[in-house]
Amino acid sequence: MILEDYRIYGDVLVFDTTYRTNRYNLICAPFVSINNHWHNCMFACAFIGNKKTDSFVWLLETFLKAMENRTPTSIFTDQDQAMANAIEQVLPNTRHTLCIWHLEQNAITRFGALKKDKEFKDFFSAGILLSQRSESTHHAIGFRASNANTLTEFYTIFKKTTNRWRSTEKYNEFTCSKSIAFTSLLLSGMLKHATQLNDFGEKVFTLSLFRDFEQEFGYSMATTIQMIGRNEECLLYQVALEDKPWSANQVNYIHESQSVWCT
Structure with a gap:
């Protein structure tokens, strides 16, 4: 199931190692993306003992081996230089971008008055992760784990988290298949096409993505x-x-x- 998810949604990867959720002080390293309902999708999760380049190289190579050596198009990470070195070595053809959450924190502390200046183009959120992905990966994943948890306890929490996500995805798939997208805008050719089925009998957009498309379409009219x-x-x-x-x-x-x- 995870491999199938990666085949479909593995173009973009979010990889964050900024938190520790176990009593052994090991670094938790989840590999996350989003599905076609714009919700979290878990591919893998690992623990490493340190943040050295060699550790990240091993982790990325192991991940790729498990995922049929399919490389992502883009990978979003925190500002760790050792991680950047490993990505350049293992994923040389993957676009490496820093997570917006980290960039926004730097913008607040380092750029100050420039953010109030309308002449200063706000390139930090130029559609890379969109509005719903402005939080840190830790917050987005929502693990209910702490520094007191053993690895066994963490595994139980991890399974409950991924099962909850899969249950949500199944519910969204069912709701989408039984619903019809509607809009207050006049159905022009492009917008009408977005509400219909494709050649495989599936909707061109899920309801979540249709709302995003509808908003962008509205902007284009203005x-x-x-x-x-x-x-x-x-x-x-x-x-x-x-x-x-x-x-x-x-x-x-x-x-x-x-x-x-x-x-």
Whole structure:
């Protein structure tokens, strides 16, 4: 079951070792992601004795071996240099990004007045983990473990946690299969497609993801778009929310490849 989850949801990995939840003072290292209902998904959990590069190398190599050597596209971690060294060695083609929670703490303590300056672009939360993933991994996982727990007690807590997550996922799958997405917006072609089934008889979006898509679609209706340049290959636009001109971003559209990228 875990391997199947990883095959489906293993593109993005959250790996955090910032807490200890046992009487032996071992470091707890869970591998977590999110499923298609935007809820937590557990792939593995390990204990290591220290935060040296060699320990992280062993842990990552063991994890990959258990997961059929499938490497994630992105991995989010805390600001541990030894971990960064291990990721560069074991996962050289995986994009390594720091967790937003840690970045936000640094922004509060180190950047101070800059966060109040509207001219300063807030790149710390540029859609990497989205609004629902701004907390630390420890808080997101919700382990009910403490420094007094033995490893056996921790395993029991771990199983209860993962079982609770799986039960929630089954409930969400059932609710989604028996529900119809609705919206107060006029069903244009794109929004209507998002409420329908795909070629496999499954909904294009789960209800949770449809709400996120609907919100983004609503934002798109409140933007102003202005072409500011073009050449034979690329069209360049400036896009901003109508009441927030300082939020403008440049969007490039390449017709031949039908690709879009923005600042």
